[in-house]
Structures are given as C-alpha cells and as structure tokens.
Amino acid sequence: xxxxxxxxxxxxxxxxxFTLRDTAGKYLDGSGAGTETYVHGTGCVVSGLERALExxxxxxxxxxxxxxxxxxxxxxxxxxxxxxxxxxxxxxxxLHVGMKFQAEASDGRSVDLYIHDVNPRDxxxxxxxxxxxxxxxxxxxxxxxEEVS
Numbered sequence: 640x641x642x643x644x645x646x647x648x649x650x651x652x653x654x655x656x657f658t659l660r661d662t663a664g665k666y667l668d669g670s671g672a673g674t675e676t677y678v679h680g681t682g683c684v685v686s687g688l689e690r691a692l693e694x695x696x697x698x699x700x701x702x703x704x705x706x707x708x709x710x711x712x713x714x715x716x717x718x719x720x721x722x723x724x725x726x727x728x729x730x731x732x733x734l735h736v737g738m739k740f741q742a743e744a745s746d747g748r749s750v751d752l753y754i755h756d757v758n759p760r761d762x763x764x765x766x767x768x769x770x771x772x773x774x775x776x777x778x779x780x781x782x783x784x785e786e787v788s
Contacts, residue, residue, distance in 0.1 A: 649680030
C-alpha cells in the first residue's frame with residue numbers, strides 16, 4: 640500500500656517526538672511526553688537531522704547517528720565555559736543545559752551563548768553548544784506534517 644500524506648520538505652510544519660542520546664546511550668534531551676514543532680528548512684533543527692527527516696511522512700520513525708559536523712559542530716580548542724552569577728538571570732528563569740540565550744558583548748553586538756552547567760551559585764556559559772564535538776543519536780517519531788500557508 641503506497642504511503643500517503645504530506646512529505647517533509649522546506650516550509651512544512653513538522654510535529655515530532657524525539658529522544659537525544661550520546662553514543663554510550665546516556666539521555667541528553669527529548670520531547671518527553673509532549674511533542675516539538677518546527678518549520679522544516681529554517682535552521683531550527685541540526686543539519687544532519689533535517690536531512691534525515693527530508694522526504695519522510697507522519698507515522699515514520701527513525702534512529703539516526705549524527706557526527707559532530709552534522710550536529711552541533713566541532714568543539715573549539717581552548718574554549719571553556721565561563722561562570723556567570725546565578726543572580727544575573729531572573730529568579731524564576733528555568734535554566735537548563737543546552738539552553739540558548741543572547742547577551743550583549745562589550746562592543747554592543749549580540750552574541751549567542753549556551754548554558755553548560757547550572758548550580759545555585761553560577762551558570763556556566765559558552766559560545767559553543769555543550770553537545771559540540773559529540774556524535775549524537777536521535778530517535779524520532781514523526782507525529783504530523785502539514786503545509787504552512
């Protein structure tokens with residue numbers, strides 16, 4: 640029986656469930672009991688996963704191993720997370736490893752930073768994603784695909 644339904648391509652809205660693990664099987668992230676939605680082709684998903692999802696349909700499941708170059712890139716030599724006092728962030732902010740936010744550099748330009756560690760005193764941040772340099776395994780279930788008008 641031929642598969643039916645909208646195919647994932649640039650500009651489609653994709654709803655999926657996912658689990659992200661390192662190659663040793665350690666859980667890193669996931670959609671939990673819920674789902675995540677993104678528009679395909681807008682750079683909201685790492686490039687290797689986006690390529691693996693291209694042409695798939697709702698109901699498809701896949702497990703894909705991504706090398707660092709196809710995920711969060713390579714880790715820069717000498718780069719290490721820097722501590723920022725926890726009080727710099729709003730008290731009610733739900734901070735977690737991998738979270739991206741923008742800060743203003745000393746020259747006034749915006750810079751993307753990622754959280755690498757959170758403790759009661761400090762939040763350790765770096766311009767490099769915490770999963771950079773890692774091979775990653777995505778387990779994905781595609782829930783829905785629809786054209787965006």
